[in-house]
Amino acid sequence: MRYILILFFTVWSFILKSQIRLDDFEIIKKNEFGQAIDLSSYLPKGYSISGDKDYTKYLQKGLDENLIVCMPNFPILVNSNGLKLRSNQKVLFQPNSKLVLIGNNLERYSILEILNVSNVKVYFPKIQGDKHYHLSSSGQWGMGISIIKSSNIYIQEPYIESCWGDGIYLGNKDGKNVENVTILGGVISDSRRNGISITSANNVLIKNVYIKNTGGHSPEAGLDIEPNSSNYLLKNINLVNINTENNKGYGVVISTGLYSGSRNRFSINIDGLKDIRSDIGLAFILTKGNFSRYRENISGTITINNFYSANNRKAKFRNFSGQSHSVDLRGDFYKTLQSVDFPKEMLMNNIKINKSFIVK
Template sequence: MTHTIDRPRTRMPRHRFMPAIWLGLPLIALYAGSTSSYAATTNTVINVRDKGAKGDGVHDDTLAIQSAIDSLPARGGTVLVPKGTYMIDAMRSINLRSNMVLQLAPDATIAALSNGSKRSYMIKVWNVSNVSITGGNIVGERNGHTGVGGEWGFGIDIQAAKHVRVTNVHISDCWGDGMWIGALGPDGHATPSTDVVVDNVVSTGNRRQGLSIGPVDGVTITHSTFSNTHGTMPQAGIDIEPQAQGHASNITIDDCTVADNRGSGLEIHDNVSNVTVKNSSFTNNYGYGVLTVDTATQVSIGNNRITGNGLAGLSINGKSSYVKADGNTLGNNSARYPMKQNTPLARNTNFMQGRQLEVKDSTHQITTSSNTFMPQTDWH
């Protein structure tokens, strides 16, 4: 194991929100410049109101929205959800199909009716390709949930899907995870999701995680916020947790804010490789700011701001290997364990820096350099 620590300049993360634009037009040319091919290129546009959806916040619009989706031709098209609150049954789910855009107005909300189930899905993106979800709000039913157990009430659930874009969406109050991106199938033989982009998404106030990532190959998370997760463990902002089901690789988290979660900001677990975390902010989470554990490998953590977290700001733990932490700014972490000023430990520079960035002896091939350690202000 090798690691070094020094303190040159650091780049501060930036964060921006791009407003959703309601054009009332089909999204014919999707994501110009993307290397992926998107096939929703027909002029077919179906308004859910034309299929009987009321959007009055009372009526169950599940069947009407599904009818609009099922009415698209094989080559695809756009389903429009105009202003209103559309109640849906998460036990039936809205099931998206290939080659389609689900386009919500900025003031459109898809909200879940109360249920007592341990497991439910508001919007399923399963075994499909070339799908976009853009705009509007997804609101779960944690506040009206009639059961007491379980942790699997999902807002947007993407499994075994290819070429998926989720943009400009606000997700909140789900019984489980705001979003899940992963695989379908048995352990070791599951079909992963590939080429998924999450951009300018807010996932907040959910019960289990803001975003969970299972077996995948190619996920990019940009300009997004994952905050205020609370209710049932692990309560992280983002949790990469494929475990035995399969492998998760080629994941980028860039220019994101992960804050005020009851668990850790970001957790990277077993069976994960090739993860890049950059230009992001991990602040005021109750657990770690960023944690690598188990056999996480080939992880780059650079130019992030990691401050005010309850445990160590960045913990490279377990059997993690080939991890590089470079150019991060760390300070006021281990906030759950305040120290008195001028004690021998408080004067020990190595000990204090370890409260910000810790590298466990069980890891190997770890490089830490060019990180900046802010003066502590949690004195008592």
């Protein structure tokens, strides 16, 4: 009972901290957006503030013509083209700003696209996807925010809900990785595939993010670290004070099978992960099964400190068996597995530390 109360107050304080604080908003607006263009000035005369009109082309024109902008202070419908940001752009979502996606039948889309650009800052983005009114059943790539082959990207306190694919996606294109990405605070809820996916990145910090209620298409994780190719890069990936709750698959899953044969060592650091009521709080799927395509070595380091998980439907932690690889598991995680928080029967039934790991 004591652990449940601690977790309740931790999550509740997390939610409270994740709300837009008007004083923080006013400071950022004053310091960084004093000369900003309010994109409502690009809307047609007599525009609606009820979130019932598609103003995608007007917002995009404003973004194309201005580097420092404020979103209109009311909800706006956007179509499947989404909005595309430029290098050196700063975008401020005001307290009542919100992008609401019109339902579509596409397998992939990005509501806010950050593609092949650098030096972008987005503050308080509020985004709603079409998970509950998507017009087909195919695909899994409808993203709230996609960050692809871009560098020096800063996202503060995103509020993203009900995306057909992921709330936020970090990935590679044309052989170019994501570099230097920071995501601070915010809530990502009700994503169909993952709250956040990291497939290829170098130097990432994700801190104080709360991810909940993911479900609808595998892997259904709060946060999924999963390269799509051995040519991708997972270096210096840092998760700090992450809360996950009620995700149908996992709170956090590290799935590195397609990294097989890579010359790059991956490095993933987790400090402070708290999960409640996800199927599995934390999972390692290095090479699930003994598939021949995973024969080539996978090497890397996973450092985990301060992990806590409770009321999971299947397991607090699970390491799926598979091929043996050169992966070091470090930090206080192994001690945590043997503590009173993991009763012996839970340890024996749900955990198999196999040759995939060198426990240090």
